Amino acid sequence: MMTPTQTRRQLAATIAARCEDAYSADRYASWTGCADGLLKLGLDDLAVEAVLRSKWTRWAADLSSAQYGKVPVNALIRFVTNEAHWPQQVADLRLETFGREEGGTI
Numbered sequence: 328m329m330t331p332t333q334t335r336r337q338l339a340a341t342i343a344a345r346c347e348d349a350y351s352a353d354r355y356a357s358w359t360g361c362a363d364g365l366l367k368l369g370l371d372d373l374a375v376e377a378v379l380r381s382k383w384t385r386w387a388a389d390l391s392s393a394q395y396g397k398v399p400v401n402a403l404i405r406f407v408t409n410e411a412h413w414p415q416q417v418a419d420l421r422l423e424t425f426g427r428e429e430g431g432t433i
Contacts (some may be wrong), residue, residue, distance in 0.1 A: 339363035342375050351384035353396060360400040368408065374417050377424035378407060 339362035343352075352358050361384070365375040378384070385407035387400045408411055 335366050336363055336383050338372060339366055342372055344367075346376055346379040348381045349384065350382075351388055351410070352379070354384070354388040355398045355400070355403070356393075357400060360421075361403050364400045364404045367405070368404070370417060371404070374421040377421040378403075378417065380424065381420055383407065383420075 335410075336359075340359050342362040343359040346352065346362070347358065355361050362375050362379060365378055366372075370378070382407060384403060387403045390406065391398045391402040393399060394404065407417065410416060
């Protein structure tokens, strides 16, 4: 959750650092940019982390024609928002990853 003095970009950097061990982190040109792009969609920090740690990042990168390590942020954002019911899919992923005990909303 963003503190009153923290910017969205700072929160994105914090989340990206927390998820730097995620499977597809090195496929993207900017892992912090991925976190920031997901925050721009209105996702909370746990939903962003759930996406960054999910297979979705691999699948999005696989669909991109970009070279390894140069996949753009928009490839992930397009993948996440591809379906009309994407907010529910993200909420389900967040719940699957962190369970009910974690607070917040997407």
